[in-house]
Amino acid sequence: MAVGGRDSKGGRDVLRTVGEASVLVLISLADRPRHGYALIQDIKEFAGVELGPGTLYGALDRLERLELVESLPAEERRHPYRITASGAQALRAHLDSVERVSTAGRLRLQLGGI
Amino acid sequence: MDGPRVPALVRTALRCYPARWRQRHGDEAAEVAVLLIRDGGAASTIAASYLTGAAREWLTPLPGRRVSPVACVLLAAACSLALSAGLLASASPARAATPSHGHGAVHCALVPPEAAVKPVAASRQQRFIGEVLRGRSC
Numbered sequence: 001m002a003v004g005g006r007d008s009k010g011g012r013d014v015l016r017t018v019g020e021a022s023v024l025v026l027i028s029l030a031d032r033p034r035h036g037y038a039l040i041q042d043i044k045e046f047a048g049v050e051l052g053p054g055t056l057y058g059a060l061d062r063l064e065r066l067e068l069v070e071s072l073p074a075e076e077r078r079h080p081y082r083i084t085a086s087g088a089q090a091l092r093a094h095l096d097s098v099e100r101v102s103t104a105g106r107l108r109l110q111l112g113g114i
Numbered sequence: 115m116d117g118p119r120v121p122a123l124v125r126t127a128l129r130c131y132p133a134r135w136r137q138r139h140g141d142e143a144a145e146v147a148v149l150l151i152r153d154g155g156a157a158s159t160i161a162a163s164y165l166t167g168a169a170r171e172w173l174t175p176l177p178g179r180r181v182s183p184v185a186c187v188l189l190a191a192a193c194s195l196a197l198s199a200g201l202l203a204s205a206s207p208a209r210a211a212t213p214s215h216g217h218g219a220v221h222c223a224l225v226p227p228e229a230a231v232k233p234v235a236a237s238r239q240q241r242f243i244g245e246v247l248r249g250r251s252c
Binding site for chain 1: 127135138139141142143145146147149150159160162163164165166167168170171
């Protein structure tokens with residue numbers, strides 16, 4: 001998933017190096033805030049990936065350090081997380097980048113006649 | 115965090131995290147483990163995921179801190195030693211009579227290769243190496 005280094009405006013794709021789990025977490029948080037278990041369930045549903053809980057919390061910490069997500073006040077034991085404005089911007093840039101590479105790959109497969 | 119429903123294996127794995135992480139995520143992480151097990155997940159798989167996460171947490175530098183390459187080499191050497199010790203201990207027939215030995219090696223076997231070569235905060239790394247060498251990280 002770590003493809004492309006620049007977004008459509010020539011800016012840096014900051015998600016290029018954070019790993020697939022972090023990108024999946026950001027996508028899951030793109031529509032509304034979620035807590036840990038809800039994130040795991042949602043990612044399993046839309047991506048077919050069973051994220052381990054250790055991987056999940058590692059990704060959340062990394063994204064929080066980069067200020068791409070923020071923690072909301074705890075509900076009982078659960079801490080919901082929300083995507084920040086810069087997180088949404090970074091996700092858009094990354095998805096643009098992935099789309100460009102995907103399009104190029106399909107085109108080349110077509111040209112190659114494979 | 116240590117509710118009665120949380121399997122011992124998972125509790126042990128969660129104890130491997132730094133204290134600040136446990137204060138922040140410990141309760142929720144234990145609850146997530148219980149829910150995943152309820153959904154059919156294996157406690158051992160969940161514990162392994164937390165163990166890997168704990169190793170990564172110890173090895174990830176805090177913002178603004180860096181470690182020399184020498185420290186990274188030392189960490190790799192410590193992990194290799196601990197892993198070898200663990201393998202020897204598990205191969206030894208005497209181990210059956212002393213089940214508490216050799217547990218420290220589990221950590222290093224789970225450290226991902228990319229984590230082992232990352233720059234690490236010196237004090238955190240030294241503590242980690244010390245605990246691994248003493249075989250009581252968990």
